[in-house]
Structure formats: C-alpha cells, structure tokens
Amino acid sequence: MSTAWIAISAMALIGVGLPIGMITLSSLLRPSVPEDGKRQTYESGEIPTGGTRFRFNVQYYMVALLFVIFDVETAFIFPWVVTYRDALEGGPSVVAVLAPMLAFLGILIVGLVWAWRNGAVSWARSETTDWRSTQNQ
Amino acid sequence: MMAIEGYVLLSAGLFCIGLFGILTRRNALMFLMAVELMVNAAVINLVAFALYHGTLTGQVFGLFVLGLAAAEVAIGLGIILVLYRNFGTIDVSVPTTMRW
Amino acid sequence: MIEPVQLPDAAALGPALVLGLTALVVFVFDSARPHEPDRGLLAGTTAAGSLLALGVGVWYMIAGVGVPEPDGAGVISLFDGQLVVDQLALFFMLVTAIVTALVAIASYDYMDGHAHQGEYYSLVLLAATGMATMAAANSLVTVFLALELASLPSYALVAILKDNRGSVEAGLKYFLLGALSSAIFVYGISLVYGATGVLQLDLVAEAITGETGQHVLTGNAHDVAGHDGLLGVGIVLLLVGIAFKTASVPLHFWAPEAYEGAPAPIAAFLSSASKAAGFVIAIRVFTTAFPVEATAGLVGFDWSVAFAVLAVATMTIGNFAAAVQENVKRMLAYSSVGHAGYALIGLAGVGAGANELVLGAALMHLFVYAFMNTGAFLFVALAEYWGVGRTFADYNGLGRRAPIACVALTVFMFSLAGIPPLGGFLSKYLLFWGSLQAGMLFVAGALVVNSALSLYYYSRLVKAVWFEEPVTDHGSLAQPVGLYAALIAAAVMTVVVLPGFGPIADSALDAATAVLTS
Numbered sequence: 001m002s003t004a005w006i007a008i009s010a011m012a013l014i015g016v017g018l019p020i021g022m023i024t025l026s027s028l029l030r031p032s033v034p035e036d037g038k039r040q041t042y043e044s045g046e047i048p049t050g051g052t053r054f055r056f057n058v059q060y061y062m063v064a065l066l067f068v069i070f071d072v073e074t075a076f077i078f079p080w081v082v083t084y085r086d087a088l089e090g091g092p093s094v095v096a097v098l099a100p101m102l103a104f105l106g107i108l109i110v111g112l113v114w115a116w117r118n119g120a121v122s123w124a125r126s127e128t129t130d131w132r133s134t135q136n137q
Numbered sequence: 138m139m140a141i142e143g144y145v146l147l148s149a150g151l152f153c154i155g156l157f158g159i160l161t162r163r164n165a166l167m168f169l170m171a172v173e174l175m176v177n178a179a180v181i182n183l184v185a186f187a188l189y190h191g192t193l194t195g196q197v198f199g200l201f202v203l204g205l206a207a208a209e210v211a212i213g214l215g216i217i218l219v220l221y222r223n224f225g226t227i228d229v230s231v232p233t234t235m236r237w
Numbered sequence: 238m239i240e241p242v243q244l245p246d247a248a249a250l251g252p253a254l255v256l257g258l259t260a261l262v263v264f265v266f267d268s269a270r271p272h273e274p275d276r277g278l279l280a281g282t283t284a285a286g287s288l289l290a291l292g293v294g295v296w297y298m299i300a301g302v303g304v305p306e307p308d309g310a311g312v313i314s315l316f317d318g319q320l321v322v323d324q325l326a327l328f329f330m331l332v333t334a335i336v337t338a339l340v341a342i343a344s345y346d347y348m349d350g351h352a353h354q355g356e357y358y359s360l361v362l363l364a365a366t367g368m369a370t371m372a373a374a375n376s377l378v379t380v381f382l383a384l385e386l387a388s389l390p391s392y393a394l395v396a397i398l399k400d401n402r403g404s405v406e407a408g409l410k411y412f413l414l415g416a417l418s419s420a421i422f423v424y425g426i427s428l429v430y431g432a433t434g435v436l437q438l439d440l441v442a443e444a445i446t447g448e449t450g451q452h453v454l455t456g457n458a459h460d461v462a463g464h465d466g467l468l469g470v471g472i473v474l475l476l477v478g479i480a481f482k483t484a485s486v487p488l489h490f491w492a493p494e495a496y497e498g499a500p501a502p503i504a505a506f507l508s509s510a511s512k513a514a515g516f517v518i519a520i521r522v523f524t525t526a527f528p529v530e531a532t533a534g535l536v537g538f539d540w541s542v543a544f545a546v547l548a549v550a551t552m553t554i555g556n557f558a559a560a561v562q563e564n565v566k567r568m569l570a571y572s573s574v575g576h577a578g579y580a581l582i583g584l585a586g587v588g589a590g591a592n593e594l595v596l597g598a599a600l601m602h603l604f605v606y607a608f609m610n611t612g613a614f615l616f617v618a619l620a621e622y623w624g625v626g627r628t629f630a631d632y633n634g635l636g637r638r639a640p641i642a643c644v645a646l647t648v649f650m651f652s653l654a655g656i657p658p659l660g661g662f663l664s665k666y667l668l669f670w671g672s673l674q675a676g677m678l679f680v681a682g683a684l685v686v687n688s689a690l691s692l693y694y695y696s697r698l699v700k701a702v703w704f705e706e707p708v709t710d711h712g713s714l715a716q717p718v719g720l721y722a723a724l725i726a727a728a729v730m731t732v733v734v735l736p737g738f739g740p741i742a743d744s745a746l747d748a749a750t751a752v753l754t755s
Contacts, residue, residue, distance in 0.1 A: 061218070065211050072207040075200050110264050114355075117268040145431070145467075152424055159417060168413055175420035182427035190434040191455050195427075198378045198436065202423055205385045209416055212389050216396050216405070216412050223405045229413060232406035234498075 062120050066112075073108060077101065144185030151178035165217045165227040169210060176206045249302060249313040249322040251293040252330040253369035256337070259286025260362035267355025274354040276345060280719070283341035283358040287365065291334035298327050298744065312751070314375070318437055321375035324748035328600060329372035329517040332607045336510040337365040339727055343615045344502045345719035347622055357397055361506065364390040368514035375525070376437040377426045380518055384422070384482065387514055388415050391507055395499040407498025414481065414491040422478025428471030429526075432464035438526040446531040462535060469536035472527060476543060479522070482515030484508075485581060486551040489574045493558075496570035496614075501621050504566065505614030508573040509607045516580055516603055520596065524587055524752050545585035549683045552578025556687045560694045563628045566617050568694060569610075572653060575691060576606055579684065582668050583749075586675045593753060595675055597746035598667035604741060605652070605660040605734055612727030613649040616642060619720050629698060634707025639714045642721065643702045645728035650695040652731050655688045660734035667742070 041048045080101050087097045115121065151174050158171030180199045187195030217227055224232050247254075263282055267274060302313060302322060312323040340361060348357055367387030374380040392415060396408020430436055433444035434452045444453045444461050445468075452459040461468070477488065484492040496504040523540060533539040555575030562568040583599020619642055625631050636643040652661035665688060672681040734741065 061214070065214070068207050068211060072204045075204055079197065079200065107261065110261050110268075114264045114268045114271075117271045118355075119271070141431075148427075155420070165409070165413070169416070172416045172420050175417075176423060179420070179424040179427040182424070182431060186427065186431040186434070189431070190452055190459065191457055192434065192452075194378070194436050195430055198381075198426075198430075201378065201382060205382070205389075208389055209385070209419070212392050213412055213416060216392060216408050219396060219399045219405050220409050223400070223402050229409065232402070232409060234402050234406055 066115060066120060069111075070108075076104065141185060141189045144181060148178040148181040148185070151175070151181065163228050163230050165213075165220065165229050168229060169213050169217070173206060173210065176202060246313055246315055249297070249315065250320065250370075250373060251297060252290040252327075252334055253366055253373065255286060255290040255293055256334070256362055256369055257366040259283065259289075260359045260366060262286070263355060263359040263362060267359065271355070276349070276354055279354050279358045280341055280345035283344075283362055284338050286362065287334050287337035287341060290365075290369070291331060291338060294327055294331045294334055297322075298324075298331070302327065315373075318439065319376045319379050320370070320373045322373050323751050324744060325517065325520065325600075325752045326373040328604070328744060328748045329513055330369045332513045332604055333365050333368040333372070333510045335730075336506060336513075336607050336611050337361060339611050339615065339723045340502045340506045342726075343505075343618055343720045343723035344500075346717035347500060347502050347618050347720065351398075353397060353399075357394070360390040360394050360397075361503075364388075364394065364506070365510065368510050371514040372517045374518065374521065375439070377429065377441075377522070377526075378436050380522060381419075381423055381426060384478075384518065385419060387511060388419065388482075391415075391503075391511060394503045395495050395507070397503070398500060401498075403498040404500065405498075407495045411491055411495040411499075414488070418478050418481035418488060421474050422481075425471045425474025425476075425478060428467045428474065432468035432471060433461055434459055438522060441526040442528055442531075445526075445535060446528055465535045465537070468532075469538070472532070472536060472540060475522060476540070479515060479519045480547065483512055483519065483577050483581070484515075484574050485547050485577050486554055486574075487547075489551065489555065489577070492574055493567050493570040496573070497564065497567050501566065501614055501618030504570070505611045505618070508570070508614060509611045512573065512577060512580075513603045513607060516583075516599070519584060520752060523584060524596075529587060541585055541587050544581055544587075545677060545680055548578050548581035548585050549680060550578070551575070551581060552683060552687045556690045560690060562694070563630075565620070565627060565629060565632060565698060566614075568629075568698070569613055569617065572691065572694070573610060575687060576602070576610065576653070578687070579665065579668060580606075582672055582677075582680055582684065585677065585680060586671060587753070593746060593750045595668065595671035596749035596753065597742070598664060598671045600745040600748055601667055601742055602661075602664035604745065605664045605731070608727050608730045608734065609649045609652040609659075609661055612645060612724060612731065613653065615720060615724050615727065616646045616649065619717070619724065622717060622720060623714050625714075629701045630705075630708065632698065632701045633705035634702070635714075636703040638707065638712065639716070641716075642724055645724045646702060647699050648728045648731055650699050654692040654695040656692075660731050663734075663742075 037043065084097065088094065155171045155174035155178065158174065159168055162168055162171065180202050183195040183199040183202070187193060187199075220232065221227055259282060263279055263286075266278060266282060312321060314321050341358065344357065344361070348354060351357070364387050367383050367385070367390070370383035371380065371387060374383045392408060392412040395411050396405050398404035426436070429441065433441045435441055435444055435454060440453050447453065447461075451457065480486070481488040481491070492508070496508055499507065523544075527540060529539060529541055552575050555571050555573075555578055559568050559571035559575060562571060580599045580603055583596040583602075586595025586599075619639075620626075620632065620635070623639075625635065648659065652659035655662045655665040665684070669681050669684055672678075672684065
C-alpha cells in the first residue's frame with residue numbers, strides 16, 4: 001500500500017467529514033423560527049402548479065437524443081486530437097491526417113441538417129399556443 | 138496494481154445482474170438498462186484486458202462500444218415511444234397481436 | 238484486363254462505399270424537401286446506388302480483386318488488416334447489393350402513401366452498407382461495428398409503420414432480442430480478447446495455434462493455454478450472437494414475429510441480405526480466427542460439431558413449424574429459418590474433410606436463396622398491396638387474377654423446395670453431395686427429409702393460387718410497376734442462375750477455398 005493511497009483516503013475522509021460536520025454544527029447553533037414563507041418551493045413568491053410527476057413534452061426527448069449523439073461524438077474526436085501531433089510527425093501530409101475526421105464530421109453534419117430540416121429541433125407550433133393559452137388563464 | 142481476476146469478476150457480476158434484470162423485468166425501460174449493464178460489463182473487460190496485455194486496442198474498442206450503446210439506446214427509446222403510443226403501456230409482455 | 242491496382246487501396250471497398258454515399262445523398266435529397274418527398278427520386282436514387290454498387294462489385298470480381306497474386310490483384314487488406322477484400326467479401330457484397338436493389342424497386346409501390354419515405358430509403362441503404370462492411374470485416378472490432386451498423390437501421394425499419402400495431406410489436410421484439418444478443422456478442426469478444434490479447438482474426442488464430450507463451454504483438458509473457466476457460470466461454474458467446482443474426486435455432490423465435498409484423502419488403506431484406514451477412518461473419522470469424530483442431534485442443538470442444546447440431550436442429554424445427562402455419566408470411570419466415578439450417582451445413586463441414594465443397598455449396602445456396610426468398614417475400618408484399626389477406630385461403634385463385642406474378646411465385650416456391658430444374662435444387666444438391674463427401678451422413682439425411690417436408694408446404698401455396706377457387710372476387714388485380722419489375726427480375730434470376738451456374742459456383746468455391754486457406 002503506497003503513500004498515494006493514504007493521501008487519497010485522507011482526502012476522501014476530509015471530503016465526507018467536512019460537510020457533515022458543518023451541517024451538524026450549524027443545526028446545533030442556529031435558531032429555529034418556522035414560518036410558512038420558508039416552506040414554499042420558491043421563496044421568491046412563485047406559486048408552483050401541479051405535482052412534480054407530470055409527463056414531459058416529447059420534444060424534450062428529441063433534443064435530448066440529439067444531445068446524446070453529439071455528446072458521444074466527442075468520444076471519437078478525443079483520441080484523434082490526442083494523436084494528431086504525433087501522427088503529423090510520422091510523415092503523412094496534413095490532408096491525410098485531417099481528412100478522416102472531416103469526413104466523420106461531414107457525415108454528422110448531413111445528419112444534423114436532415115434532422116433540422118425535418119423539424120427535430122424546432123418546437124412544434126401547436127404546443128407553443130397551448131402554453132400561451134395556459135399562461136393567459 | 139489490482140490483479141486481473143478482480144476486474145473479470147466485477148464484469149462477470151455486472152453481466153449476470155444485467156441478465157437477471159432481462160429475465161425478470163417486464164418494463165421495456167428496465168430491459169434497456171439491463172442490456173446497458175451487460176454492454177458496460179464487456180467494456181470493463183476490454184479496458185482491463187487492454188491494461189493487462191499492454192495494448193491499446195481494447196480501450197479504443199471500448200470507446201466504439203460506448204458510442205454504439207448510445208445509438209442503440211436512442212433507437213430503443215424511439216421504439217418504446219411508438220410502443221407506448223400504440224399499446225398505452227411499456228410492458229413488453231402486453232403486445233401479443235401475433236401468435237405462434 | 239482492367240488494373241484495379243491503380244486505384245487507392247480503399248477503393249477496394251467500392252460497393253460498401255457506394256452504398257454509404259448513396260445513403261448520404263438520399264439524406265440530402267430528403268433535407269431539400271422534407272415535407273413533400275419525391276418518392277420516385279428517393280426510390281430511384283436508392284435503386285441506382287445499389288445497382289452501381291453491384292456493378293462495381295462485378296467489375297472487381299472480373300478484374301480479379303481478391304484473387305491470390307499470380308492471377309489477380311491479390312487480397313487487399315485495409316487499415317492494418319482490420320478490413321479485408323477477398324473473394325468471399327466481394328461475393329457477399331454482390332448478394333447485399335442485389336437484394337437492396339430489388340427491395341428499393343419494390344418499395345416504390347409498397348410504401349405508397351406512407352409518411353416516412355426519406356427515412357425508409359436511407360435506413361435501407363445504411364443497413365446495406367453495414368452488411369457490405371460485414372462481408373469485409375477481418376477483426377472482431379470491425380465485425381461488431383458492421384454488425385451494429387446493419388442491425389440498428391433494421392430495428393427502426395421493422396417498426397417503421399408507426400401506427401400499425403403488428404409492425405411496432407415486431408420492431409420491439411426484434412430490438413429487445415437484438416440488443417440482448419449484441420450485448421452477449423460483445424461480451425464474448427471481450428473474453429476472446431482477454432484470452433488471446435488481440436482482436437484481429439488472423440492474429441487470434443496465430444495466438445491460438447502458436448502457443449509461444451508470448452503475446453503475439455507485444456511479446457509480453459502471456460500463455461493462451463492458461464486462459465482456455467475464457468476462450469471457451471468467449472467462443473460460445475460469439476456463437477450465440479451469430480445464431481441470433483442468422484436466425485438459427487436456439488435464437489430463431491424472433492424471426493417469425495419480426496418478419497410477420499415488418500413491411501414485406503423489409504422482411505425480404507432482413508431474411509435474405511441480413512441473414513447472408515450473418516453467415517459471412519460466422520464463416521469469417523470461425524474459419525479464420527478459430528482453426529478447428531487447435532481450438533478444440535485448447536478449449537475441449539470442436540465448434541464444427543456445434544454447427545452440425547445447430548444445422549440439423551434449425552432445419553428440422555424451421556420446416557416443421559412452417560408446415561403447420563396458416564399465415565403465408567409466417568410460413569415463409571419459418572421456411573427462412575429452415576434455410577438458415579441448410580446454410581449452417583457449410584460451417585459444420587469445416588471440421589470434416591471436403592470442406593471447400595461444403596462451404597462453397599453453402600455460399601452458393603445463400604446466393605440463390607437471396608433471389609428466391611426475396612422474390613417470395615415480394616409476392617407477399619404484392620398481396621398486401623392488393624389487400625387480399627394473409628392466409629393460404631386468401632391466396633386462393635390468385636393465379637387467374639394475376640397470372641404473371643403467380644408464375645413468378647411458382648418459380649420461387651419450387652426453387653425453395655429444391656425441385657430439379659431450378660437454382661435451389663442445384664445448391665441443395667451440392668450441399669447434399671458435399672456433406673456425403675465429408676462423411677456427415679446424418680446431416681445429409683436430415684437435409685433430404687427436410688427438403689421433402691418443405692415440398693409439402695411450398696406446393697400447398699402453389700396449389701392455392703392455381704387450383705383453388707377464389708373466395709369472392711374474380712376480377713384481375715392491379716399491376717404496380719415497381720413490385721412487378723422486382724418480382725420478375727428475381728424470378729428471371731432464379732431461373733438464369735441455372736446456365737450461369739458454372740461461374741457462380743466457381744466463384745463460390747474460390748471464395749470458400751480462399752477463406753479456408755488464408
């Protein structure tokens with residue numbers, strides 16, 4: 001067991017212990033004055049409507065899917081970036097090193113343009129009007 | 138360094154948890170999560186063996202597998218969504234319009 | 238002779254590249270006018286792209302790409318051997334391109350009035366790209382990537398009729414089992430990687446046969462024999478993944494559901510091209526990476542025996558289940574399970590002698606099967622287009638109402654059953670002869686019994702369309718141009734395979750020999 005492990009466990013202990021200690025200490029010291037205003041979800045005065053477990057619009061899901069795809073794409077760009085300089089020193093021209101990644105991005109862009117044109121990222125109009133009408137009530 | 142057996146045991150455990158989930162759960166989303174556990178078990182194996190053998194192949198393949206798993210989940214969620222629209226449930230044992 | 242060597246090496250992947258680029262072109266066309274898609278343009282682009290891929294493939298084959306050095310351009314190895322273009326790869330790229338073209342032409346009529354035209358054709362092309370890449374994959378990494386590239390669009394294609402309960406249910410079942418089996422497959426890959434330390438197929442074989450006590454690439458101390466347990470479990474898991482993809486017996490039960498619920502052209506696509514691609518992976522992985530004797534010596538079992546058992550079980554269960562079906566599409570689905578059993582004989586024969594002959598016959602069978610099975614499913618597509626119904630009884634008397642289509646159907650049915658003058662007979666005969674040569678008497682016997690049984694249910698359909706009285710309507714039926722063209726092309730090819738049998742059988746045998754000796 002090396003000293004690195006001792007440092008890490010000390011770090012973990014402090015990381016867990018410090019917040020717990022602070023919360024305990026403050027709960028012992030602070031005065032307790034319960035009043036209604038403090039129990040609101042938003043202390044700014046905004047009154048929440050409905051419960052938390054309602055169904056979200058499917059369009060959030062479309063945007064989330066696009067996000068996941070472009071998020072995972074970075075996983076492929078990352079190793080390419082790391083080896084980019086070394087690959088150039090190996091002799092091949094800039095084009096030969098750059099072209100595969102440009103092709104990869106090009107394919108992704110074709111897909112993004114297609115999704116865009118097919119309305120994956122535009123909020124459906126009927127939903128917007130529904131939202132406005134509930135606001136006006 | 139931890140012995141390779143530890144990683145293999147961990148991944149085998151994850152794989153079996155995933156398999157158990159698939160065999161016992163009827164909720165399609167649970168099924169997806171269980172499959173994801175099995176795939177991640179394979180990724181743990183790949184990375185651990187890459188370290189063990191001293192080659193990078195396994196780690197790079199692990200990245201590809203992660204990307205594919207995300208794509209698979211995207212397709213799966215889409216199918217589950219149309220399943221819900223048509224059958225009003227995501228219980229995988231409900232749709233039985235076709236018989237043996 | 239044309240010199241393909243002048244082209245860059247990556248051009249050897251021509252057919253797959255053409256299919257992939259066509260998919261992008263279809264995306265661009267669909268992006269240009271997303272809400273009023275031009276069906277003719279999309280279907281035409283898809284068909285043209287797959288025919289171009291077919292042309293490139295045929296050109297390469299004639300030019301001798303993949304033929305070993307003295308006669309041809311040699312096997313072309315790309316990306317440090319991750320992909321390899323040899324005769325086997327070209328052979329299956331051709332099969333994929335042919336089926337894709339037939340499906341694209343037939344879909345023009347079948348998908349009439351459907352909302353998702355652009356998606357449909359681009360997904361078909363992407364799946365075809367995956368299948369063509371599967372043919373060339375030479376490493377467990379590329380095998381898995383190509384397999385997923387072929388599978389993911391297929392899940393969506395099966396469920397593409399979003400308001401049809403059958404289609405959605407089929408898509409769900411196909412997806413759930415597909416996701417499960419690909420998870421099992423990739424776990425198997427990780428175990429094989431753990432045992433051998435490499436992922437490239439020929440290096441895996443080197444690690445298994447070599448036994449130097451060293452890692453084949455890094456030279457670190459690593460003893461494969463000490464990890465025989467990992468290797469054995471890994472091989473079994475790979476077998477499970479492949480059995481799913483080819484719809485072979487322990488994992489065949491998704492096939493009838495998926496094919497029945499899917500749009501009929503997609504059922505044709507999956508049961509022909511996807512299955513053939515599954516077989517090319519099975520052939521490539523098992524013959525290249527796991528040499529029979531060396532592997533059996535390490536892990537204690539001979540995988541070719543496992544394939545023999547699977548072959549007999551698959552053909553028997555598939556054919557018996559097909560014989561009791563009332564729904565035509567479901568009957569065809571089970572019959573395609575049966576045909577997977579016939580093709581598995583090719584791998585079962587690798588362990589025995591005369592293996593080039595058996596494997597070549599299996600390739601041959603997959604080639605002929607691509608035409609006759611696609612054609613049979615396209616007839617079902619036509620029947621769905623007419624709206625005549627799904628059971629045998631609904632097909633009664635169609636011969637009088639649409640004679641040309643029914644002649645084509647008769648050709649497909651008799652060819653699937655293996656009646657002498659047709660393509661299906663010759664490939665089955667070769668399989669039978671090959672398995673006799675290899676001393677697999679039991680397998681050969683099962684093949685004959687099953688073919689006889691299959692004649693019963695295939696001829697039942699032929700009898701229904703020609704000899705039964707139509708139930709209600711006697712009028713002649715519409716003749717949609719695209720579906721008819723695809724149907725007739727498939728029928729003509731099923732017959733033309735006969736005079737063209739020599740060259741096709743030669744290339745199949747060459748491909749089999751090449752993959753076995755490499």
